Amino acid sequence: MCIIGKDKLKELIENYKCIYPYDYNLLDGDSYVLTVKDETTLNYLEHKNLISYEIVFTPPNYVAHLTAKSKYGRMGLSFLNAAKVHSGFVGRLALEIVNLSNDRCPITIKRGDPFMHIEFITREGASSPYIGEYQFQYLTDEEVKMYIPILKRVFPNYDELAKMWFKNRPVPP
Numbered sequence: 669m670c671i672i673g674k675d676k677l678k679e680l681i682e683n684y685k686c687i688y689p690y691d692y693n694l695l696d697g698d699s700y701v702l703t704v705k706d707e708t709t710l711n712y713l714e715h716k717n718l719i720s721y722e723i724v725f726t727p728p729n730y731v732a733h734l735t736a737k738s739k740y741g742r743m744g745l746s747f748l749n750a751a752k753v754h755s756g757f758v759g760r761l762a763l764e765i766v767n768l769s770n771d772r773c774p775i776t777i778k779r780g781d782p783f784m785h786i787e788f789i790t791r792e793g794a795s796s797p798y799i800g801e802y803q804f805q806y807l808t809d810e811e812v813k814m815y816i817p818i819l820k821r822v823f824p825n826y827d828e829l830a831k832m833w834f835k836n837r838p839v840p841p
Contacts, residue, residue, distance in 0.1 A: 671698050671787050672730075680727065680788060684818055687786070688723045699785040701737070705760065705806075709776040710767035715748070717762040718777060719806055724786065725758045725815060728795035728822055734761070735785045740777070744769025753786070756797025756823070758815050760806035761786075797823060799832040809840035816840075 672680070674695050680686045687700050694701045705721040726732045732753035736745070748764040763784055767775050777783060804812050820826045830839065 669789055669791060671789050673698055677788060680730075684725055684727050684822070685723070685815065686725050686727065686788065688725075688814075690722065694782065696785065699735070699787045701782040702734075702761065702784045702786055704777050704779055704781050704783050707776065707779045709774050710745070710765065711774050712767050712769060712772040715764065715766045717764050718783065720761040720763065720784070721780065723759065723807065723811060723815075724753060724761055725818065726753050726755050726788070726798075728755050728797060729791055730788045731755055731791050732786050732788050734763070735787070737783060737785065740765075740775075740783065743775050744771075745775060754798035754800075755791065755795055756799075756819075756829075757803065758807070758812075758819070759802060759804050762802075762805065795823070797829055799829065801836070803833045804837070813840045 674697065677695060677700060681690050690700065702720045702722050705719040708716055708718055710716055724732065734751040734753065736747045744767060746766050746768045748766060753761065769775060823829055
């Protein structure tokens with residue numbers, strides 16, 4: 669297992685839409701910096717979920733890990749969610765945060781602010797794609813349709829997986 673470098677990450681993005689849309693300027697060393705979909709203000713001790721602007725897809729031979737930009741930790745934001753994105757996951761990420769600032773002031777994160785690093789790590793062994801309830805979270809039908817050809821290409825058992833992924837949601841036409 670290893671974290672993939674910028675050149676390989678760029679290939680993954682271009683071949684699999686691992687980050688969509690993506691901005692080359694947000695490739696940061698061995699990671700990509702996800703941005704915030706909507707402006708959010710957190711009061712002291714308030715908990716909210718921030719949604720990434722970008723869609724994330726983790727191909728079968730990878731997992732992804734998240735690390736917070738230190739700027740926000742220094743402001744007093746604490747990140748509550750697990751820092752793993754499963755193989756096969758497609759969707760926008762919900763980033764769970766709470767304001768624990770020492771000065772007890774509100775903290776505002778603006779739409780488009782660089783917020784969280786995502787690193788893709790190679791994995792060994794058989795693929796075990798994500799089949800949980802958050803598959804395709806915060807995506808429109810059009811966005812889901814954009815990923816179906818990619819999922820069919822990378823998962824030979826797509827038809828079986830689709831039954832689980834779409835059991836509570838119709839397959840977009």
